[in-house]
Amino acid sequence: MNVRHWTRDLGMGVRFAFAGGREGWVRVLLTGVGVGLGVALLLLTTALPNALNARSGREAARSDINYGSEEIPKGDDTLLLAASGTTFRDKDIRGRDVQPEGPKAPLPPGVEKLPAVGEMVVSPALEKLLGSDEGKLLRERLPQQIVGTIGDSGLIGPAELTFYRGGEGLAAQLDSGGVVRIEKFGNQDSSSDPLDPVLLLLILVVFVVLLMPVGVFIAAAVRFGGERRDRRLAALRLVGSDSRMTKRVAAGEALAGAALGLLFGTGFFLLGREIAGSLELFDVSVFPSYLNPSPALALLVAVVVPAAGVVVTLFALRRVVIEPLGVVRTAKPARRRLWWRLLLPLAGLAMLYPMFGQGRDDGDFNQYLVVGGVMLLLVGVTVLLPWIVETVVARLGSGGIAWQLAVRRLQLSSGTAARMVNGIAVAVAGAIALQMLFTGIDDDYTRPTGKDVTRAQMQVNVPDGVPLAQSAAKFRDTDGVRGVYAYDEAYVSEKPMDAELSSQVTVGDCAALREVTRLPSCRDGDVFAVQGAEDDANTETLAKPGGTVYFDSGYTDGPETTPLAWTLPPTVKKAQARVDMTGWKRGGLMVTPKALPAGTVPGMNGQIYLSLDESVPDVRDLVRNTAATIDPVNEPMTWSSTARSERYDSIRTGLFVGAACVLALIGASLLVSQLEQLRERKKLLSSLVAFGTRRRTLSLSVLWQTAIPVAIGLLLASVVGLTLGAVLLRMSDAPITVDWASVATMAGSGAAVVLAVTLLSLPPLLRLMRPDGLRTE
């Protein structure tokens, strides 16, 4: 056996791969597309770090946060800037009001000229949105003249919605926060905070979980058309090639398929890259130019995929003896042994064990151990599954004729069946584990806000100097606003300029006050002292009827104000605290407007809570439009019952996107092997139909044939997934809780793939069952 033999046999295999007539082409094409999809996904993965870097690079380049501690003095090269981003429907829009303080004021990246007052420059996506019918509502909020678009260098993605708007009078708000003065965009020393070890664990596991099924898929793809190939090899043996030669020829065929797959994969990837530019997934869009795989990783893919194809093929041929007159699968394959199959997952557990209980406080996880352990556990699924399928199927009892046909077929070739569902099992096991990890550490990353979204759904902060009642009236006139609860909030203290003994004051009309406290009776002019509130020790002392207290803005950084004395009325009624819409028991004094002293009350802060009529379309955007007329840089808050850490969100998003891709991929490979199997049974199917077998019976048997191994696979996947999830939770020191809903969701989506595959293979099945199949000529 020398190099010449090798090249000759491999070359012959390559030729066979392409020279099989129409049938052969279809097979090579299937393999190519299958491997190609896998390769594209791998390339995408290798490109992801680059894409993320590119995104964060651009983000840093346009950063306008002044990290320096010292104040930048006003100059002819400074710019005043206020964050004026807004939300339209569920999309965030990044926005800045800019006001140059001199001719040399810095320009943000991608912007050629700063917009003047009444003008703005927008991203292409925002321009499109504003010009469209659905963007009309937003255009009301952003009525400024569009004088230019922001170039790519100023955007982190093609679908990003962002604008710079000419601002005025920003200097006045410089002290109250919200407005910053900068002399340049971007920050050089952007040392991003290191990833939380638990988050890192999550990311590592997500990658392993997503890439494992891709591997399984590629392994399955190079085996498309295996039986036909075996027969061809048998013909080769007949004309005198030895068994080693046939194996080399087989390797050559696999190589050809894998190479074609690489080609296709590169094509798919380039295509996908372009599509990615016009696509927005979960609010994330990327420029095609971001998606550049790192050369080393791409090279690794180019080497590993064909090599894996050859190895898998040779491994599959291990049990097959190709004789000149046909293929002999070692008649009764040796019963599958359990012990070494159990060894893999156990080894995986052993690798993860040392990291138990480390949590996020005890430093880093060993990345290699984590990846190795998780991989071994998941590979454990793929090696355990054939054994379990074989064992279970051998014990399946009698049933209807469709069931009998399916079970008997599975008993004869349980290995094929197990291979088919391996990908799904691994994906589901991994996904369940991740879901558990997510929900398990939910408490840390998802904090309940305590807000009662049944009572109010939006909150508006009324800026200083704008009368509350006037704003409230504007909101009352807004379509879709059902209730407006407006409060002025301030603090009173016993002595002027003394924060020692102080209490909160909430000013509002009777209806509004009843929302936050229990009042016995109420008339304008009343003052109430609240009892039974949280963290409220001073009200009792302060709320003396006829006593004097001082309104004070002493805490704020704003301009100094003179404290205002206020004499309490002769009767201060008692009120009981109740949980308000923000989720806490408000204490202090409840004051109706007439009871307040005349004049401007210092330190007064207006808050308006809105209850909305959800049946009015875009009600939130109507509210935002109203709010923009009150204060363009102040965005109303939309309430939700929980708030999530954003980084955690993006990992979750990544998992969902990946899982969707992987399941689709596996579904495709299931479909291909299903169709191949059906085509090989064409004659049998039509003869069964000839003697009157109902189509329903055969369809049902096809369903069982997939459903049984998938059910077993999903069961095993659930067990392994839950184990892995529990282990990962132990590692991050979180309490072990099982989120059955997510287990059901994952298992359900696996089952949905099977159902889809069966449904899609029904039309060809029905076509194959046509009696034409009986014709021999």
Next chain:
Amino acid sequence: MCTVLPMSIGHTLLGLLESGPRHGYDLKRAFDEKFGHDRPLHYGQVYSTMSRLLKNGLVEVDGIEPGGGPERKRYAITEAGITDVQRWLATPEKPEPYLQSTLYTKVVLALLTHRNAADILDTQRSEHLRMMRILTDRKRKGDLADQLICDHALFHLEADLRWLELTAARLHKLAEAVTR
């Protein structure tokens, strides 16, 4: 073995006459060319056969060329002669070994006279099958010796039939060859 058995020489010559009157010598030449391959017909055989056919009214003398001698007589087929050929062609041969030459003659004649040769084959097959059914039945009811004897006959009959099928499949080619 490729000669026409004596009993069917008359029918063969009659068939050859169907395409037009011929001299005795022409008849011999045509016969030799199409059927006589390794054993040409004796002139005496032609003479005696033709006089038998003449006597039975199946042929008539179409003309005599000057110079005398039997070879100068030109024969033509009569209506009765055509009917006789037709009957002969339509009647299957009794299934027995070594029939090919007769069957072959029949097929070629049918082609020459633009009759349906496939019909001849179908009729013959039917006759063979009738015989084979009898043998098969006897075989089923008989002992081993019967079975072996019947099988021998069956295989021979089958061989005939296979040859018939093959000929049928080649009728088109054969028609081209003989009418050229």
Next chain:
Amino acid sequence: MTPAGSLLVATGLRKAYGPTTALDGAEFSIHPGEVVAVMGPSGSGKSTLLHCLAGIVPPDSGSILYNGREMARMSDAERSQLRRSEFGFVFQFGQLVPELTCVENVALPLRLSGTNRKEAEQAALSWMERLEVDDLRKKRPGEVSGGQGQRVAVARSLVTNPCVLFADEPTGALDSLNGERVMELLTEAARSTNAAVVLVTHEARVAAYSDREIVVRDGKSRDMERVV
């Protein structure tokens, strides 16, 4: 022109697969208990005739009367039902389900018409005994010889006590000894149940087991009995 007492009569059958005409006005009739051989060169339309007669393939035109019922007017489900309960089938190969054991294969038609497993397999076994293959009951089709497999197939075709048995080259893949034995058993069993047999074959020795033959050539049929 329907021969009196016929079980299955077809007249004027036409069937084309795309541009190729498989049947061009074929006729056929068979009585109960009769064995009719359908002969003819390959590609002549023999198998198509059988498929049409059995209601597997609907003819483009023409009529097929089974027991006086017009098959063309039956729905696909009705024809399937007919095939399940009243017809039996033997093909040249590719008909036994490789995953099922022999006895399960034979029991299959009964189970398709709703007989329970135990009963079906009992009936199957008695037919396998008649065809001398009862010792193969636990074996799978891949483990038995061609002749044995064909006998299993014949047992399966008879297990429902069909009124018509359709056999398409039933001995095509067998040597002469096995072929004859299968034919003997098949015709014997059919006669004993008074089943009509439509036997498509190109072999004379197989056709010799028939009562009469029909020749199909270029899509046209020829009933040799009526010609002679």
